[in-house]
Amino acid sequence: MNKAEILIIDDEPQMRKLLGITLESNDYKVLQAETGKEGVIQAASHPPELILLDIGLPDKSGHEILKELRQWYNKSIIILSVQNNETDIVTALDNGATDYLSKPFRTAELLARIRSAIRRNQTPNDTSIVDAGDLQIDLVARTVKKNNQLLKVTSTEFNLISLFARNEGRVLTHRFILKEIWGVGYQTETQYLRVFVGSLRKKIEENPNNPLHIITESGVGYRFQ
Amino acid sequence: MNKAEILIIDDEPQMRKLLGITLESNDYKVLQAETGKEGVIQAASHPPELILLDIGLPDKSGHEILKELRQWYNKSIIILSVQNNETDIVTALDNGATDYLSKPFRTAELLARIRSAIRRNQTPNDTSIVDAGDLQIDLVARTVKKNNQLLKVTSTEFNLISLFARNEGRVLTHRFILKEIWGVGYQTETQYLRVFVGSLRKKIEENPNNPLHIITESGVGYRFQ
DNA sequence: GAAGGATATAAAGATTTCGTAAAGAATTGC
């Protein structure tokens, strides 16, 4: 039985040390990251069984890191936070956090919640690369290849094609896409979508006038295949 | 979209009422049980999407009920308790509870944890496909396949065939269909229906002159099979 | 089997939705 790996993302050295000792003495293998950025890179290079994410990080808000991780990481993420306000908890859970614990937490409870979270880990589709014919979309590296050639896509363009790739074959409504990419205030800005779908098609489609990957479902949204 | 069912097992009538109102106003279907025994029976006869289990029950300890449920019930169980002691939490989680909330809890947090728990119940490629011989209608992806080949259908056409698929074998009156697809002001626009049924038949039927899927019930409506 | 109401089909007209180009605004990188 090899040890389950847990990645701690927390900027406080003391907290990392405390958590590290606790977890190691309970037979977990511990990985650590000081910043969100570093955490994402570590998680990508070697996906752990569970991530403990402090939400009060210096570089980005923990919520952003959580969203970023959840674009491809589908194992458990437990949020640790000094915050105990409801909005924070609700946001984290709705962004895909597995659990939320307020600091200071009780060790035995933390361990029990970790056991529970690991037990429930779904069989992961551990590939972060979505393959769609001549296209390969790497959700971690944030790259798009067409016939093995790297395409130059902007950040928003990538977010869009990443969303498509993660929902291959199903129709996504305009509202849904706009909410996911631009946020809840933009759900009626359908024109944004038209422009960005247009520029994506120019890049990924053999013939942009007759798209084979991004199909428009008139009156509803788009479908990727 | 039918409502997710939640079973509340709690001996306090007030708490059941409070939870019931909260959940129902958030579009869940609520089932209630006063005792653990009753709860187990209810859950067995009609497994809900999630169980809210109070741990301070009179007949058996909630922990026993939890264990009993977990022998066969594998969806989410959230524990509610006035207790906030660590042993209790750890025991519950190790017995397979999905989550543990101490009373009094905050409503928004409870709802977020319920959403999270239900979300995790679903298998990643959760599709609800209606199979009708050579036709497969995917209600989530909004796609129609005939002999495994994607058909191009417009938004209204899909809404129509989706309504048919969800009421397979049943005669739907003109008025009902018109109300569902176009809204209450259109219940007499029978000609709309004729046109759209016609175009659907052209796409899905082997021989549109002798339809096998969308059957005309003259003077009444249509039936899908 | 004939009459009359109900249904089917085709096609024209009306409306909505889409795609593209391009200009202005904001952001990023050097």
Next chain:
DNA sequence: GCAATTCTTTACGAAATCTTTATATCCTTC
């Protein structure tokens, strides 16, 4: 601080879809 890139907005022609009309066919009932 300037140039380059990216994002947001506007405008307009093109395409797809929906609605309506006309006419042919089918079905039921007597």
